[in-house]
Amino acid sequence: MRIIEVKDYQQMSNRAAEFIIEKVVQNPSIKLGLATGGTPIGTYKSLIEDHKMNGTSYQKVTTFNLDEYMGLSGDNKNSYRYFMNNQLFNYIDMNKAKSNIPSGIAADFQEECDRYEDLIAKHGGVDLQILGIGSNGHIGFNEPGTSFDSKTHIVKLAPSTIQANARFFNRIEEVPTKAITMGIATIMKSKEILLLVSGEKKKEALFRLLNGEINESFPASVLKNHPCVTIIADKAAIADIKVHYSEKVPM
Ligand code: GLP
8 A cells, every 4th residue: 555644635636636636537448436425525525626727628528427326316415426516516527417426316226225325337347446434434435344245235334433424414303314335346447546544533444444453344444455545644633643655846
């Protein structure tokens, strides 16, 4: 794993955006895997700024989001479809028909999972997957205990995840208890992975990822089996953890 340490959230966002832009310029038809949550918001802002200033184009890009809450339609403000439209897609020249997110209101959720998994495969897989990490080590919505062989599937969210995500909702009771997520095997099929980690709240998870065993009780640990992972972590998340940096952005 390549580890890049940066000063803070802003620098992480800028560095991550640079990383993504370089890949989009190299391959304008890139298949990007995208994440939601608080972590990538700054990165998406930087992508929008760059699009406005430098005209980086996303017209040919296809995107696949990691997950979606079950029960929320795309026009619900807390759905991940709404999040993506409003944090990124509406402000770049993205062809939204090429943006894919599991449906939160499918008639048959199992069918929706299978459709989504097939769709990714039909496109030849994800070239670059952006990931955040949950404080319990979840990636996408793959909670501790999820099989490393899992494909896109339905999950029951862990109480700690519901608690953590309640900040985006009016009341904790409004947080859906289930979601559709790419599985661990789906994520691991991506050709390249960029993991973003910011803030003290993620310190323990990052420590465990870097120093712990590869185990299904800590889903993110599977990333150590992937041949091409870059982690961009800020000081608050990585301080005191002994690692060999590939790059330390001057502070
Ligand atoms: C959420 C999402 C994940 C995200 C993680 C961390 O539940 N499903 O894709 O990476 O939890 O979220 P945040 O970036 O808000 O800390």
